[in-house]
Amino acid sequence: MSVSLLNGSGCLDALTAPGVAAQLDAFVTKTITPEPREGNPPVRIVETEAGMLNSIGLQGPGIDAFLTETLPRLAAQHLRVWVSVGGFSSSDYAGICERLEERDDVDVVELNLSCPNVDEAPESAAEIVAACRERTKARLYAKLSPANSDIAESARAVVAAGADGLTLVNTLRGMALDPATLKPRLARAFGGYSGPALKPVALACVLACARAVDVPIVGLGGVQSGQDALELIAAGASVVSLGTILFTDPAAPGRIRDELKCEATARGYGDPLEVRGVANG
Amino acid sequence: MTGSGPVAGATAEVVEVTGTGPIGPYTLLRVAAGGIEPGIPGQFFMLHPPGHVLPRPMSLCRVDGGELCFLIDAIGPGTRTLCALKAGERLHVLGPLGNGFDLDVPHPLIVGGGIGIAPFPYVAQVLGGGPAILGFRSAHHAEAAALLPGAEVALDPVLVTSLLPAEPMDVLACGPEPMLEAVRARAPQAQLAWEAPMACGYGACYGCVVEVDGRLQRLCVAGPVLRAA
Numbered sequence: 001m002s003v004s005l006l007n008g009s010g011c012l013d014a015l016t017a018p019g020v021a022a023q024l025d026a027f028v029t030k031t032i033t034p035e036p037r038e039g040n041p042p043v044r045i046v047e048t049e050a051g052m053l054n055s056i057g058l059q060g061p062g063i064d065a066f067l068t069e070t071l072p073r074l075a076a077q078h079l080r081v082w083v084s085v086g087g088f089s090s091s092d093y094a095g096i097c098e099r100l101e102e103r104d105d106v107d108v109v110e111l112n113l114s115c116p117n118v119d120e121a122p123e124s125a126a127e128i129v130a131a132c133r134e135r136t137k138a139r140l141y142a143k144l145s146p147a148n149s150d151i152a153e154s155a156r157a158v159v160a161a162g163a164d165g166l167t168l169v170n171t172l173r174g175m176a177l178d179p180a181t182l183k184p185r186l187a188r189a190f191g192g193y194s195g196p197a198l199k200p201v202a203l204a205c206v207l208a209c210a211r212a213v214d215v216p217i218v219g220l221g222g223v224q225s226g227q228d229a230l231e232l233i234a235a236g237a238s239v240v241s242l243g244t245i246l247f248t249d250p251a252a253p254g255r256i257r258d259e260l261k262c263e264a265t266a267r268g269y270g271d272p273l274e275v276r277g278v279a280n281g
Numbered sequence: 282m283t284g285s286g287p288v289a290g291a292t293a294e295v296v297e298v299t300g301t302g303p304i305g306p307y308t309l310l311r312v313a314a315g316g317i318e319p320g321i322p323g324q325f326f327m328l329h330p331p332g333h334v335l336p337r338p339m340s341l342c343r344v345d346g347g348e349l350c351f352l353i354d355a356i357g358p359g360t361r362t363l364c365a366l367k368a369g370e371r372l373h374v375l376g377p378l379g380n381g382f383d384l385d386v387p388h389p390l391i392v393g394g395g396i397g398i399a400p401f402p403y404v405a406q407v408l409g410g411g412p413a414i415l416g417f418r419s420a421h422h423a424e425a426a427a428l429l430p431g432a433e434v435a436l437d438p439v440l441v442t443s444l445l446p447a448e449p450m451d452v453l454a455c456g457p458e459p460m461l462e463a464v465r466a467r468a469p470q471a472q473l474a475w476e477a478p479m480a481c482g483y484g485a486c487y488g489c490v491v492e493v494d495g496r497l498q499r500l501c502v503a504g505p506v507l508r509a510a
Binding site for chain 2: 010011013019022039043047048052056059195244246248249
């Protein structure tokens with residue numbers, strides 16, 4: 001038993017980079033929506049001082065093509081697959097959960113309840129989780145937004161509604177301006193802020209939720225090194241996801257796994273998971 | 282890249298950051314190739330400016346002995362950092378990535394605009410020469426034409442497309458979007474190398490989409506070289 005490493009949803013395509021996906025313990029898909037989506041117009045990404053903004057907007061094939069084309073190709077790579085699910089109403093989410101229910105090649109369904117780049121469903125995160133819980137027996141993870149004013153309360157609500165785990169955190173909404181024109185650099189003005197600047201935010205959210213609920217937590221946000229991963233585990237995560245670092249370094253999963261082991265050993269721990277919760281004291 | 286896709290980049294040592302002779306406002310970044318394959322002309326590499334969050338996509342300009350050379354226009358924080366590197370410093374390099382030019386054509390003609398001339402010295406190396414027409418916004422920028430000896434040069438307001446010959450040629454073009462659109466209108470069989478902001482360069486981020494065949498597709502996977510029609 002050791003710490004599992006995943007990719008953040010939307011941060012890796014296992015079909016174009018199977019060698020990167022093979023380094024992970026499970027592959028998390030880009031968020032799947034009921035219908036195909038073109039996503040947002042470019043410009044979609046921009047680097048900032050301590051991170052990056054993305055405004056992809058859930059580009060994807062929709063659930064039909066995902067089931068008939070994408071999922072079989074992922075299964076052929078012998079990957080454990082976590083499917084990220086999105087939508088614009090609780091029935092969107094629940095409908096996709098029902099479609100996935102008949103597949104035995106899906107390990108976990110992660111509900112993307114916090115994409116900053118599309119209009120949100122009108123229902124609360126807990127209501128969406130409850131609607132999905134009614135339609136599936138799959139393990140359900142709720143991915144929450146760090147912009148939540150009381151993330152611990154939200155964690156309690158989604159767990160009470162049937163979530164088996166939490167993924168913390170999604171990106172934070174942000175904006176960058178062109179220094180010359182002072183106009184937004186992203187076509188849609190706003191984007192999701194990720195990268196090193198997100199790590200302290202993720203640490204705080206993981207700790208707050210670990211104190212509030214007793215379910216597995218996937219920690220992600222600004223992980224660049226084994227030290228960063230170890231800190232998220234200390235805050236309460238039992239699984240760590242990699243996001244922006246994958247854009248820079250496709251070898252990051254293997255490197256961070258090695259560094260994580262060394263960082264734990266250097267502190268006298270036999271396994272990185274023994275560090276879980278150390279920050280909560 | 283095929284098969285497993287990119288798995289790991291390499292750390293390359295900077296040999297020199299300079300122009301070779303006057304090349305206008307541009308900078309030539311030369312790094313030791315080590316085990317990095319140069320790939321096919323028109324493919325690109327992700328160069329990571331030290332201290333920045335994201336790497337930057339750059340096409341390979343030239344292969345000199347054991348060196349890979351990149352022509353860079355310092356227009357923002359990342360490219361300025363790359364151009365400020367010193368000999369002996371190291372940077373992370375991932376590539377070659379994407380699809381390059383198909384050079385197995387009977388009558389190649391290089392058409393470059395501004396910093397879009399970057400991939401063509403390597404194209405000319407592989408082709409063993411060949412005609413080239415280049416467009417620049419000023420005489421200072423046009424000094425970079427020295428990288429392609431024998432090229433015909435158009436200076437703004439004269440457009441490079443005005444130098445296109447009447448007879449059909451196998452156009453290989455790279456430059457600003459309006460230039461590529463003008464080339465596309467004149468030469469539907471042209472191969473066009475496009476540019477887009479990229480975070481990863483290998484299909485992970487979906488940041489670099491452009492419209493291809495009526496759909497938004499990732500330039501790093503579908504291109505950066507695309508057929509005009």
